[in-house]
Structures are given as C-alpha cells and as structure tokens.
Ligand SMILES: NC(=O)C1=CN([C@@H]2O[C@H](COP(=O)(O)OP(=O)(O)OC[C@H]3O[C@@H](n4cnc5c(N)ncnc54)[C@H](O)[C@@H]3O)[C@@H](O)[C@H]2O)C=CC1
C-alpha cells in the first residue's frame with residue numbers, strides 16, 4: 001500500500017492570493033492619511049520575513065504594532081479573504097474537503113482570520129496551526145499569544161516536530177519559512193507555490209515549483225478539478241503576434257513561449273514536440289513533417305485569415321483542430337487596397353520616386369479619379385465584398401467574380417467568368433484565398449485579357465500570381481501600375497533581405513505583407529484567436545474551426561465530458577454508446593457532428609467512471625483522439 005500523504009499548506013499568498021496582514025492594515029487604517037506609507041512598511045516587513053532576510057518574530061512584532069486593528073476589522077478582513085482564495089484552491093475544494101483528515105494549515109498568520117476562511121473548504125479546526133491575537137476589553141488587538149510556537153524563529157519547523165506526522169509530508173508554500181520545514185528534515189517534499197508570488201530564494205530551494213494546486217495533485221496522481229494542469233499546456237507563439245495574446249493565454253494558466261520570427265520546417269519539427277498549442281501567422285508552414293512530430297498538439301491558431309500555410313488535412317487526421325481569425329483584419333486589407341488603387345490611378349509611386357530624385361513633374365497626364373471607374377474584384381469573400389461596399393461608396397462601379405455563388409452587395413455586378421471581368425474593368429483587385437489550386441492562378445494569359453492601361457492589385461497571396469508575367473505586363477506598359485503586398489517567397493523575419501523580380505518596375509507599390517498589419521487588426525486577432533483556443537481546450541467547442549466539424553456546446557455542469565475524435569466510419573457512435581452501456585454510464589448529453597473525413601462526438605456523463613472506460617473508448621476502431629474534460 002502506498003504511504004499516506006499529508007498536505008501541509010501555508011495560508012498567506014498560498015491558500016489565499018494575498019498576505020492577510022497587508023489587507024488588514026488597509027482596513028484598519030482606511031481613514032488614516034498615512035495609510036499607504038503604513039501599508040508599505042507592513043508589506044516590506046512581510047517580504048523580508050518571507051525571503052528570510054529578517055527573522056520572523058521580529059517582523060511579526062513590528063507588523064502587529066503597526067496594525068492598530070480591532071475585532072470589527074477582522075470581520076471585514078475575513079469577508080475579503082473569502083473572495084481572495086487562490087483559484088486553484090477554489091477549484092479543488094472537493095479534494096480538500098474529501099481529504100480533510102490529511103490536510104493541515106501551518107501558518108505564521110492568525111487563526112482569527114484563517115479558521116473562518118479555510119473551514120469553508122472542509123479543513124478541520126484541529127488541523128489549523130497558526131497564531132492568535134490578544135484583544136483588550138474593547139476588542140482592540142493588543143498583541144498575540146507569544147507562547148505559540150509559530151511566533152518563534154523556525155516556528156513552523158518546531159510545530160511540525162510536535163505534530164510528528166507519520167507518512168509522506170508534502171509542504172506547499174510561497175515563503176522561506178515553508179522551505180525551512182523541508183530543510184530541517186520535517187517534510188519529504190517542498191513545493192514552492194507560485195500561483196500568487198514567486199520568490200527567488202524560495203523557488204531555488206524547492207523540490208518542485210508548483211504554479212498551482214492542480215500541478216501538485218497531478219504529480220501525486222490525485223483527483224483534481226481539471227483534467228490536466230493548465231500549467232502543463234505549452235503554447236508556442238511565432239511571428240510576433242500581439243502581446244495581448246500571450247497575456248490572455250498566460251492568464252488562463254498556460255506556459256507561453258514567444259518568438260519574433262517564423263520557423264522553418266526543420267526547426268519547427270523539433271520545437272513542436274512538447275507543444276500543446278501553436279499560434280502562427282502567414283509565414284510559418286505547418287507541414288506534414290511538422291505535424292508528424294507534433295504528438296502533444298491539440299490545436300493550431302492562425303493569427304490571421306489565411307490557413308493555406310497549414311496542412312489542414314493532416315491536422316484533421318491527427319485530431320488537431322485549427323482556428324483562424326476570419327475577419328479581424330478584413331477592414332485593414334480593404335483600406336490598404338483602396339488606398340493603393342487611388343495612389344496608382346494618380347501615378348503616385350512614380351511621383352514619389354521622382355521627387356526623391358529631385359525631379360518636379362507637375363502633370364495631369366495619365367492621372368485619374370477613381371470615381372466612375374470600373375473595379376473588378378476577384379474573390380468576393382469577406383475582404384472582396386467589404387471592398388465592394390467601400391469602393392462603391394467612393395463612386396466606383398463594382399464588378400466581381402467568384403467561383404461560388406455570392407450575394408452581390410449594393411449595386412455590384414456579378415461576372416460569370418474571369419474573362420468577362422478582366423475585359424471590362426479598369427482596376428483588378430485580387431482577393432482569392434491561398435488554396436493549392438490557386439497557385440499561379442493569375443499569369444500572362446490573364447494579364448493579356450485585361451484592358452490596356454489597367455491597374456492591378458494583389459493583397460491576397462503571393463503564389464497566386466506569376467510575378468514574372470506581372471513584371472512583363474508592367475514593363476511593356478500593358479498595365480498602368482500595380483500594388484503588391486504578398487510574394488511567392490517572403491522573408492521569414494525582418495532581418496532577412498527581400499528579393500523579387502518586381503523590384504525596380506515602374507508605378508509599382510511594394511509592401512512587406514502588411515495588408516493586415518494594423519494595430520487594430522492585431523489587437524482584434526489577439527483577442528479572437530486565444531479565446532477560441534481556450535474555449536476548445538476547456539469545453540471542446542469547435543465553432544469556427546476551419547478543419548473540424550463545427551460544434552457549439554452548452555456549458556458543462558456537474559458532468560464529465562468525453563471528446564471522441566474519430567475517422568468518419570460507420571458505426572462509431574453506436575460502439576461508443578454500447579461501451580458506455582457496458583460500463584453502466586448514464587449519458588446526460590451527447591453531440592455529434594461529422595465532416596467528410598472525421599467525426600466528433602461529445603458525451604457528457606453524470607457519474608464517476610471506471611478508468612477502463614477510457615481505455616475501451618480509445619480502442620474503438622477508427623479512434624483518432626480521446627480527451628476527457630471534467
Ligand atoms: N495581405 C494581407 O496581409 C492579407 C491577406 N489576406 C488574404 O486574403 C484572402 C482572402 O480573405 P477573405 O476574403 O477573408 O477570405 P474568404 O475565404 O472570405 O474569401 C475568399 C473568396 O475567394 C474565392 N475564390 C477562391 N479561389 C478563387 C478563384 N480561383 N477564383 C475566384 N474566386 C475564388 C472564394 O470562393 C471566396 O469567396 C485570405 O485567404 C488571405 O490569403 C487576408 C488578410 C490579410
């Protein structure tokens with residue numbers, strides 16, 4: 001039989017997010033103009049004691065003197081502390097109460113406020129070891145019980161000696177005095193608890209750094225409130241995604257690593273091995289080879305619109321859901337496209353060039369308003385149709401061509417063939433997606449079909465256009481000008497040089513793939529994509545996923561949720577349900593959606609299950625992945 005485990009938990013900054021005495025002084029001195037100064041003095045003394053640079057009894061003595069508090073203040077403090085219990089303790093309330101016999105609070109704080117807070121978590125009064133205040137007849141704190149072991153230096157060590165727990169003693173705390181228990185041989189393991197604070201002198205001495213209680217329970221194979229500690233979910237964010245994304249994912253408890261540039265296949269194939277979630281932009285190719293190494297990967301977020309850089313099919317086959325930001329930068333691309341169209345119609349790129357060379361060429365020759373000009377939009381999706389509306393608002397006559405049926409917005413006119421559109425319009429703006437079939441979609445033949453002196457803009461994807469053919473069309477004067485934001489090969493980061501056959505052509509705007517690079521767009525994306533990823537991890541929601549059957553799921557209440565991803569073969573659902581029946585499981589909710597390739601079944605069940613159930617479900621023929629959410 002395995003040894004009995006005892007959990008010895010610190011209170012301040014561990015069980016609760018705060019140091020109680022810091023809060024108490026703010027309460028007791030609420031009306032005092034010097035409150036801030038006093039609070040700082042208390043904080044400093046607390047920190048010095050926690051780091052071990054000031055003896056605990058001296059720090060305590062000085063802090064209690066500064067308090068000037070009474071019983072009434074303690075009541076206020078208790079209600080504040082109840083709202084400040086550390087999140088991972090809150091979520092693991094069930095574990096604490098079910099194991100109450102083995103959970104101890106050993107604190108240099110005071111029972112006066114500790115007991116009412118931790119009792120709500122089922123912790124037994126006889127297992128709480130802490131100091132007690134003394135009060136005068138009016139209820140003012142006038143000192144503390146100086147006989148208590150916990151008022152003395154190394155008080156926790158002495159207390160633990162007296163307790164003499166027979167079993168494996170695990171100490172969880174954020175302070176040096178917690179580590180001392182282990183140092184003096186009174187504990188088997190010291191977990192530096194960093195959910196609220198991380199003190200270098202404590203962390204460096206710990207047997208393990210625990211970012212939360214889940215992590216400790218997971219390590220000890222004990223039941224916990226989450227299926228997997230979030231701190232073990234590693235997120236890799238590439239290509240300089242907006243810092244808000246990192247902040248949101250970290251707030252959720254994930255470990256996030258940020259890289260400025262993209263990674264090539266080789267580098268990423270290595271890096272991806274222990275990554276659970278990856279966030280990329282348009283430059284990182286997530287190829288079959290990368291995915292073959294991605295054994296822990298649950299989800300991919302493209303922090304952009306395009307998903308052509310991801311092998312969506314292989315991701316699907318491996319049960320990896322892909323999410324993008326389908327409209328967070330749409331407006332930014334539209335504004336740039338329209339701006340470029342205006343600039344090109346006025347020969348502004350050439351004018352700028354000449355001005356830099358000291359040449360003054362005031363002339364109206366070849367300069368046009370965009371009003372009443374015919375704009376041809378190829379790819380009438382989110383960007384194309386948004387451009388349609390705005391271009392029409394500034395007086396352009398809009399034509400569009402798409403391979404699928406699309407609603408014509410405003411007065412836009414549909415063309416039934418690409419040729420029809422190219423023959424008709426003065427400006428062509430390309431907004432197709434980067435699917436493989438669109439490689440070299442626009443080349444010499446298409447340029448030849450355009451009107452002489454027409455203008456061309458590509459803010460879609462580089463490989464879609466044959467750039468040599470574009471260069472020829474510009475050099476020959478077939479085109480009046482062009483705007484190009486995307487290229488068949490683009491530098492991986494801002495340090496690599498840019499090279500293209502287009503460089504040096506006349507009336508040509510070249511931009512470094514910045515169609516979607518506005519602060520607004522990047523901020524929108526950094527809000528949209530992380531939330532999709534978090535929602536998928538927490539609830540299994542795949543709404544808006546670009547490669548998974550879309551399921552929008554209700555909140556999970558008092559149930560276990562099993563997510564089963566399988567190849568779309570006949571009979572899988574029946575097999576799942578027959579196994580559930582064999583194990584006597586009552587299904588409280590079930591959702592199924594399939595696409596051509598895969599099926600996604602979510603089953604909410606209402607009772608504790610035999611772990612063998614999971615194994616049985618994994619063994620169903622065609623299973624790709626099984627995840628369990630609590
Ligand atoms: N330059 C930049 O920074 C940015 C570039 N983009 C690019 O713009 C593309 C379009 O974005 P959205 O409009 O949001 O995508 P979307 O998916 O809403 O629209 C694409 C449209 O193109 C159509 N299409 C695809 N191939 C076609 C073809 N060969 N001929 C005619 N129509 C075709 C599709 O049917 C669809 O309606 C993205 O896929 C991305 O590659 C997107 C954002 C920023």
Ligand SMILES: O=C(O)C(=O)COP(=O)(O)O
Pocket residue numbers: 281282283303304305306307329513514515516517
């Ligand atoms: O949204 C897209 O598809 C884009 O092309 C923008 O890509 P980026 O995030 O700027 O690398």
